[in-house]
Amino acid sequence: xxxxxxxxxxxxxxxxxxxxxxxxxxxxxxxxxxxxxxxxxxxxxxxxxxxxxxxxxxxxxxxxxxxxxxxxxxxxxxxxxxxxxxxxxxxxxxxxxxxxxxxxxxxxxxxxxxxxxxxxxxxxxxxxxxxxxxxxxxxxxxxxxxxxxxxxxxxxxxxxxxxxxxxxxxxxxxxxxxxxxxxxxxxxxxxxxxxxxxxxxxxxxxxxxxxxxxxxxxxxxxxxxxxxxxxxxxxxxxxxxxxxxxxxxxxxxxxxxxxxxxxxxxxxxxxxxxxxxxxxxxxxxxxxxxxxxxx
Numbered sequence: 001x002x003x004x005x006x007x008x009x010x011x012x013x014x015x016x017x018x019x020x021x022x023x024x025x026x027x028x029x030x031x032x033x034x035x036x037x038x039x040x041x042x043x044x045x046x047x048x049x050x051x052x053x054x055x056x057x058x059x060x061x062x063x064x065x066x067x068x069x070x071x072x073x074x075x076x077x078x079x080x081x082x083x084x085x086x087x088x089x090x091x092x093x094x095x096x097x098x099x100x101x102x103x104x105x106x107x108x109x110x111x112x113x114x115x116x117x118x119x120x121x122x123x124x125x126x127x128x129x130x131x132x133x134x135x136x137x138x139x140x141x142x143x144x145x146x147x148x149x150x151x152x153x154x155x156x157x158x159x160x161x162x163x164x165x166x167x168x169x170x171x172x173x174x175x176x177x178x179x180x181x182x183x184x185x186x187x188x189x190x191x192x193x194x195x196x197x198x199x200x201x202x203x204x205x206x207x208x209x210x211x212x213x214x215x216x217x218x219x220x221x222x223x224x225x226x227x228x229x230x231x232x233x234x235x236x237x238x239x240x241x242x243x244x245x246x247x248x249x250x251x252x253x254x255x256x257x258x259x260x261x262x263x264x265x266x267x268x269x270x271x272x273x274x275x276x277x278x279x280x281x282x283x284x285x286x287x288x289x290x291x292x293x294x295x
Contacts, residue, residue: 001028002050002292003220008205009037009045021208022047025216032056035064035197040082043194044202052223054290058264058276059198060229061168063146069191070176072158072183079114079173080189091158091185098160101182102148105175110140114173143170159190198226223292224266224273231256232266233277233286240269240295248285249277269295 009018015036023031032053034046043066048056073091076083115138144167151161164172173189180187195202206219233254235243243249249267251259263279265286272293277286 041192065196075186
């Protein structure tokens, strides 16, 4: 079994747990995901199956969209409500202050990831250090918040909801924390749903309940959908056979121009995606990045 499955990850399980369920249903050992979601988060989780797992590092990861709930008045160890409450503050927010705060956090800005994150410090994941009670300085990095829309005003629990369109590497937990600091109330993320990632919308996803051994194949689509951002090169049968057996393709025999060094291409024979090739401009040939299907 091979291809791409777009999963709407449910709340309460890890991304690894969701992948394990797909692995059991598909009866395939090679299954992986892109774009980890925290256990409390739901939403778009692309899952690659079989030889398609070779594409895991090649999928577009430029921007994401989230629907998030933020609770004012508390700060926690994890910057979300799953962590230990470290501080409580009064909330006296006037009309319009939320909008002002959201505008303050749009555009390019420096953001510090939360302590509980997968960022490495001296080769160790930050969340591992945090679980051991150790603290370390995490360098801030530039991210971009393309837009934030306020979906609901403060409710009786001092929660509000937003839609956020953000760049790669943006932590919504950090965004919630920083909004709370700006307002002087503190804040923690209380709900998160990823609605768009890797070029896929939540409307394209299936639920984990729908994935059974008898139905999983109904939800698997071509792995080519994961790499449509690469230009295609259509080859002859002999060229496809050569590529599948480890041979390079000369620039003078392919239908592509304005090629950049290390540019990646979809190598296709007819409607079949053979694999991914990369440009070696010095040798004027397309080398093999990975092979997905054989002729």
